[in-house]
Amino acid sequence: MSQLLYEGKAKKMYATDDPNVLRVEYKNDATAFNGKKKAVFPGKGKLNNAICTKVFHVLMKDGIPTHFIDKISETEQLVKAVSIIPIECVVRNVVAGSLAKRFNLEEGTSFGRTIIEFYYKSDALGDPMINDDHALALKIATEEDLAEIRRLALKVNGILQKLFDEAGILLVDFKIEFGKLKSDGKIVLADEISPDSCRLWDKKTHEKLDKDVFRRNIADLPETYEKLLGRLEAVK
Ligand code: TMP
Numbered sequence: 226m227s228q229l230l231y232e233g234k235a236k237k238m239y240a241t242d243d244p245n246v247l248r249v250e251y252k253n254d255a256t257a258f259n260g261k262k263k264a265v266f267p268g269k270g271k272l273n274n275a276i277c278t279k280v281f282h283v284l285m286k287d288g289i290p291t292h293f294i295d296k297i298s299e300t301e302q303l304v305k306a307v308s309i310i311p312i313e314c315v316v317r318n319v320v321a322g323s324l325a326k327r328f329n330l331e332e333g334t335s336f337g338r339t340i341i342e343f344y345y346k347s348d349a350l351g352d353p354m355i356n357d358d359h360a361l362a363l364k365i366a367t368e369e370d371l372a373e374i375r376r377l378a379l380k381v382n383g384i385l386q387k388l389f390d391e392a393g394i395l396l397v398d399f400k401i402e403f404g405k406l407k408s409d410g411k412i413v414l415a416d417e418i419s420p421d422s423c424r425l426w427d428k429k430t431h432e433k434l435d436k437d438v439f440r441r442n443i444a445d446l447p448e449t450y451e452k453l454l455g456r457l458e459a460v461k
Pocket residue numbers: 315321322323324352398399400421422423424
């Protein structure tokens with residue numbers, strides 16, 4: 226058995242024979258509110274692996290550098306080894322979630338522009354929001370890193386808005402993470418893009434097709450993710 230390097234809330238990372246390659250296993254666990262709410266959904270790992278693989282294929286076809294190498298089983302991927310930049314980069318097109326709460330705005334409001342937010346990735350601190358100055362002072366990232374993260378985040382947003390639009394879905398917001406390749410230090414999109422890390426609403430009905438169905442007890446999570454996967458698979 227290969228060595229378990231890291232276990233997160235939704236994934237496990239294992240070493241492979243190649244130090245520049247890791248194996249990711251998607252778990253069936255769902256968590257919300259920094260792990261305070263938890264459940265296990267048989268089939269969730271398989272669905273997120275399939276959805277994330279589809280999304281990363283589309284992004285890579287459009288020139289986004291990522292850690293993704295290949296999907297190797299229903300629940301596993303091979304990825305390039307990176308050191309994660311400890312910034313959760315949230316991209317928002319429509320008001321929802323914590324943004325709605327912070328400014329007392331109605332969910333679904335559109336500013337007509339995209340908002341990028343940075344959070345310091347630290348479970349112990351509850352992922353506090355930071356600005357560029359905090360990131361520089363805390364030596365989390367350099368100015369060049371932050372510029373590249375913003376550039377890639379906006380490009381990812383454009384590609385994903387188009388992909389989801391073709392599936393009849395509004396990309397409300399999402400969270401992405403970046404890492405520096407162990408091999409050459411280049412910044413690439415890492416972690417996952419899945420309904421765990423995005424808000425996705427049906428364009429017409431605003432039905433939720435993401436983890437908010439679990440956070441807010443709205444609907445069955447595997448049924449919701451299955452519906453999303455079906456919609457994405459229909460996009461050529
Ligand atoms: P928020 O509105 O709760 O700040 O979430 C913004 C987006 O980021 C939403 O699509 C869910 C995603 N997200 C994560 O992927 N992980 C997290 O820990 C949090 C808080 C949000």
